[in-house]
Amino acid sequence: MLKAVIVDDEKPAIDILKIFLEKTGQVAVINTFQNPKKALNEIEKLKPDVVFLDVEMCGMSGIEVASNISLMDHNSEIVFVTAYDRYALQAFKVNALAYLLKPVLEKDINKTVKRLMKVCGELPMKQEVKLQARIQCFGEFEVYSNLSGQPLKWRTSKSKELMAYFFENRGIPISKWKLCEVLWPEGNQDKIDINLHTTIYKMKKTLRNSNIDVDVKFVNKAYVMNMKGVYSDLDEFDSLVEDKIVISDSNINKYEKAFSLYTNNYFEEDDYYWSIDLKEVYLQKFIRISKNLADFYIEKHNYDRAIIVIKKGMKISPLEEDLHETLLYIYVLTNDRISFLNHYDSLLELFTEELGIEPRNTLKGMYKKMVSNCG
Known part of the structure; x- marks a missing residue:
């Protein structure tokens, strides 16, 4: 029997979900919460197998709750149940097992519970993934080995660029033609295949020499890279920043953290033409954070702090x-x-x-x- 907690600021949504879950005969709902902050305090004590979370809640978002749960000693699976599909990418970046859209259907709950039983049955005590590497995306793209703490020395600039492109598209299938177009847009077509295979080999060897386990597979004429045990400033930034940036007393700490993570623009020191669009996306997020943080400090009459924020923002933009x-x-x-x-x-x-x-x-x-x- 799985132990579950439901966190949703709407009581009717909690009641319906609880009925569906307990109807499966495999889930016991041990507590429910309409206040996400109170839920966080209790979840650490309750140690549930799974937490069902709404995303948009008063006081704290479900994404933020999930991020905090991931830091606890006891690892609980996360299932998001929300009326909005726009948070799916953020949800899976905090390792959510499932993302269900309201109004939730009984068949979706049954399917999710089967997945939960499989995961929790195979891994009664979910093993923590050991951190192997740290990836820096703001400023110059760097991969730091957890063994030495030093940035990797790439055998060629193309092997580094390939790693950067794979990281930007991690988990997404990329055709070899797309990779060749990105790395050698005006290259000799006769040598492109050889260049690609050689560059992939050099990239993987550099990673392997630093004990960084990166899985690159060639399936259905496309390459896919998956990574485990890797921290990146970009992923942490994404976990902290919501689509609608509204800064308040309840979330000021996470936006200060996001602001500090943004040391410079995305891949700023690397001349990767393919990263321009994403660079602009993150720059605009940073500008909004800078402006909103400054407005928050001005409202609090903390003018010195507001000036520091604005001057950093102007230095970058x-x-x-x-x-x-x-x-x-x-x-x-x-x-x-x-x-x-x-x-x-x-x-x-x-x-x-x-x-x-x-x-x-x-x-x-x-x-x-x-x-x-x-x-």
Whole structure:
């Protein structure tokens, strides 16, 4: 008999799910919670085999609850039950066993319980995967060996790029033609097959020499890479950041952590043309976090912290006008005329002399108001 906990802020959803689960005769619902924070405190004591989680809840998201559960000594399986399909990728990044959409159907519960019985039956005490490597994606792409703690030295730049591309597409089948197009877009077609096989060999040998177990299989004319025991700053960032970034007292710690993880843009130091789209996606997330964090600190009158956040944001994205406007606004709030005028002058030089455009009207208005106050 599996021990289960249900966490959902809607009581009717809990009642229906409980009925379906107990009807299987293989699951005992030992507790239910409408408050996710209270659930977290109790789950560590209850040590359930499985936790059924809603995603969007007041106070704390299901993704955040699952991330915290993964840090506990007792490993519980996670099953998400939600009305939204847009969180599926985040859900599986926190190792969810299943992702069910509301309204939940009895047949889906029966299927999920069969999977749970198989997993929990084969692994009564789920073994913790030993960390083999750490992967850095923000800034320069690096793979660090857990043995030495040092970044791997790749035999060729192409073997490193291949690893980066595999990591970006981990778990996704990639045809050999796509790999060749990515690595040798203008290469000699006669040698491409040989180059690919040689590069895969060199990549795998570099990883194997550092005791990093990366499974690369060729199935149905496509390569698939799967990784176990690997930490990455990108995965942690994704686990912390929700689609809709709203920062509050209840989640400020996780957004501060995400902000600190973003040391530079995705693969910033690597000239990988294929990473441009994802680089822009993460940059826009970082900008929103920077702006929202600063707004949060301004509301708390913690202006020093807000300035630190904004200046880091501008260092990474110097042309983002929203960040400049927020910084100038802080100087207005703190009546720091000298800092305001100095920054506005540097902003004016950046925009007019280097880009040939003028700052937006709201910035000009702030400048005129500050100058008139000086007079």
